[in-house]
Amino acid sequence: MRLALIGYGNVARALAHLLKQKRGEHPFVVTGAVTRRGYVMDPAGIPPDPVFVGTGCTVEAFLDECPCEVVVELTTLNPVDGEPAVSHIRAAMDRGKHVVTANKGPVACAYRELREKAAARGVQFLHEAVVMDGTPVFNLMRHTLAGVKVLGIAGVLNSTSQIVLGAMLRGLPFEEGVAEARRLGIAEADPWYDVEGWDSACKAAALANVLMDAGVTPGEVDRKGITRLTPERLAELEAKGKRVALVSRAHRGREGVKLRVRAEVLERDDVLAGGNGRRSVLVLETDLMGQVGVFSVGSQVEQTAYGVYADLLEVARISGGV
């Protein structure tokens, strides 16, 4: 099966490495990639570290030319309207391509439209890596909890905030925590996006849109970040056996699904509280299965790439490809 990549940053490079490692089992071929720096195209397959040429090529023109069955959208997130990724995905679907993305924006901002377009065009639209990297979240519901209804969602989903809170718990100032997250390669380009809860709001919207058919956007999430917390306050709470985490929540109320992001004070043995800043957790409140959840520890870009890879295997399985 042939893949065209839009965006070529850390996740794309990790994906290229993983595809190479798994070539014996599943021979996907990356036939092209396009970024703001230019594009590269080769029906026989581009190398993992391609040289980009031909600046000025639009994504649409690239998609018209690049021979592929699947478009993998890996551009940088815009949490306000999900653009330009939403337009990229529309363009791919209009050309009859399956779409796999690790970009939160389209799922958080335009899920219903894209889900319906995919159905109308008869293509797959998969996005496992959008929340908790490669940990099964969307695929968990899709493949293993048949007939189960999600009534509510709670998750600790933003790594930078966890690192910052962990640093403050060790007595370091807020800015040191941000610097630590940057050194670890975890903080987004703009760390305020993480610590003010935008990333958590996007993930909450993505989860609620897919698992609860919420039809919301990140802007509709009642959102507060961790910027008002201090090492002193955290030490005070720790002495009482409490711990703080930036929690994304969704629940179905009378007037639709309500979403909230808050720095919550939790019992230290709460599944959302622990893990020394390295654990991402999602708890689903369900009808038939009560509370059930998934977690991952210390996820990095390789795990995001695995999430994309798992979706590619699923597209191949459904379409009989590879």
Place this chain on the structure above:
Amino acid sequence: MRLALIGYGNVARALAHLLKQKRGEHPFVVTGAVTRRGYVMDPAGIPPDPVFVGTGCTVEAFLDECPCEVVVELTTLNPVDGEPAVSHIRAAMDRGKHVVTANKGPVACAYRELREKAAARGVQFLHEAVVMDGTPVFNLMRHTLAGVKVLGIAGVLNSTSQIVLGAMLRGLPFEEGVAEARRLGIAEADPWYDVEGWDSACKAAALANVLMDAGVTPGEVDRKGITRLTPERLAELEAKGKRVALVSRAHRGREGVKLRVRAEVLERDDVLAGGNGRRSVLVLETDLMGQVGVFSVGSQVEQTAYGVYADLLEVARISGGV
């Protein structure tokens, strides 16, 4: 799709209720059931609270007569050799029936043989409810973590031990904890089976057999229970920020997969430690996804029934039935 049940205890009754509730979506029909008390059979479907007649009917004779595509094995566990459930499952497969079970014994004691027999007979052999009730464990690997290799397993999987440890942490004697687990309907018929780690050993063997192709039996698990612990010792550890849990572990060593069950002293915010005795947790150490896991809170017999139901949906999906 028509189901024949072997064993008719709490799980079977909860399953009958769930099948009734979901009849509109998936019209499974239970055409018969057999227990030590007798059997009942009706091609049009038996009621959820059937009247058993005709004692002395063997399972084999029952299976020869009962019209069905799937046999659901729900008898009581025997952790030593998995009998008579293993023989029941062989008999069902020999008659070309798919098998779904919630009984740990066959998966812990005879997995390879049954997996191979199922493949040879062209039938399904599914067992999601064996570990962590309906929480996706086997289906998680089967359907959502394609290409991922399990290197090690750690889990807190026995509810009775958790209840007993929780009671002792509140200062109550061991026996009070056992009584509490009995009142909650959680303790097995023989609670020593739980507190001495046999249940945890069976679950460790089942997990390692399926997820790591270990080919072990519960008797090969290096096993110690929680019977030597006291309220005083737990209070002492709690004061140091530590907590005890009965942990099942498997890891791949030079000489195959090694399994161990121990009351382990853990940090209080360890994902295996928390949850006030109501959380079951499984952590998988993997190649591509690092540490990833699932948990459930306060699971009961309805969740075990859901695990069986999820397997029935899978059999129906694969065989094109229902």
